[in-house]
Amino acid sequence: MRFQSNAQYIVTAELALAVNAAVTLQKPLLIKGEPGTGKTELAKALAAALDTDLLQWHIKSTTKAQQGLYEYDAVSRLRDSQLGDARVHDIANYIKPGKLWQAFTATKRPVLLIDEIDKADIEFPNDLLHELDQMAFDVYETGETVRAVQRPVVIITSNNEKELPDAFLRRCFFHYIRFPDxxxxxxxxxxxxxxxxxxxxxxxxxxxxxxxxxxxxxxxxxxxxxxxxxxxxxxxxxxxxxxxxxxxxxxxxxxxxxxxxxxxxxxxxxxxxxxxxxxx
Missing domain, CATH: 1.10.8 (Helicase, Ruva Protein; domain 3)
Known part of the structure; x- marks a missing residue:
């Protein structure tokens, strides 16, 4: 599949080339540009072009990288133990998969959008280096390792609010969306x-x-x-x-x-x- 303009989304030749290059190299595509230039819409258009699911992880200033992997609900487990609920004996009942987990285990290669990564703290991109590189992570509570069935197409957007670490940038294919003429x-x-x-x-x-x-x-x-x-x-x-x-x-x-x-x-x-x- 060669990504190009369609009836819903207009793409420049340079952006189409960047998308196709990132898909070919199986690297995350880091998209920068002014707010409102269609960075988020790009991921939606790409998912539609690939006829696959779009998983959207919208980053906030309080977002932690761990949330993209999974979250362990210790409070619910404590409450259930006090109530004598039988579910408490299986810790997996309290593990909530994050967007990366969902993308790794999807039966069909999805598009994963990590939207506005520059909103998070400076350590956030570094905390995702291993997972995005190896396409795997450990669930310490259960001892299992979650590995990607197939590499998702990863689109990462940034409004340039803060600089991203060099180690993170090395693992991405980069494109800046210039303002259209x-x-x-x-x-x-x-x-x-x-x-x-x-x-x-x-x-x-x-x-x-x-x-x-x-x-x-x-x-x-x-x-x-x-x-x-x-x-x-x-x-x-x-x-x-x-x-x-x-x-x-x-x-x-x-x-x-x-x-x-x-x-x-x-x-x-x-x-x-x-x-x-x-x-x-």
Missing amino acids: AEALERIVDVHLPGLSKILLTEALQSFFGLRELPALKKKPSTSELIDWLRLLLAEQVTPEQLKQSRETGGLMPLFGALLKNEQDVALVEKLLFMAKRAR
């Missing part, structure tokens, strides 16, 4: 909003890229936010002429709250637009 964005929009007026899209993209190019913007609007904005423009029946007018008169674009997500950026844009208007 206008042509690529048109194709992406067509997937989500087929039949959208070309005139409206042209005006919207001009305002969108103008916003992204502003200096000192704290958070640049993303692809997903552009899609949301376009949906709102359609729902509110905003015309291309209104978008053009707001840009030419030095005002904020309609429904700007879909693109600007903090008061500093709103104030910055208002100031720059006011200065540009006075300079005319």
Whole structure:
């Protein structure tokens, strides 16, 4: 199977090459890029292309690597022992498999998404080195070893909030998703909003890229936010002429709250637009 664009997901030639290379090498694919550039959607699209299951492990700041392997519920076992439950004699009843365990024992090769790995503490990636390398781990409570029936396709995403250890990076195939240009964005929009007026899209993209190019913007609007904005423009029946007018008169674009997500950026844009208007 060669991964490529489909009716639900637009992929660049470079990203398709990276996915296919990682699958061929049987290495985790580490994907970085701005939030909202489709990193998580990539794993979903790949699972659909392979016609297999997607196992999603969403990482938080409190997530520990052990949780991806399994968790031992000692509290439930203690409670059951106090109640005289017969289940207490088999410790396996209190072992809850994590996402890696599920991926290792799946009958069909799944896609495992480790989403936003950079949210966890710095030791988290190092704690997964052996398991991802050897595709096996020990369950100390039962004495068993869980080995992968077949290597899952592993997609790891990062928003670059913190650096990842070199030892971890060596074991991955890396790709950075660059922000799409206008042509690529048109194709992406067509997937989500087929039949959208070309005139409206042209005006919207001009305002969108103008916003992204502003200096000192704290958070640049993303692809997903552009899609949301376009949906709102359609729902509110905003015309291309209104978008053009707001840009030419030095005002904020309609429904700007879909693109600007903090008061500093709103104030910055208002100031720059006011200065540009006075300079005319």
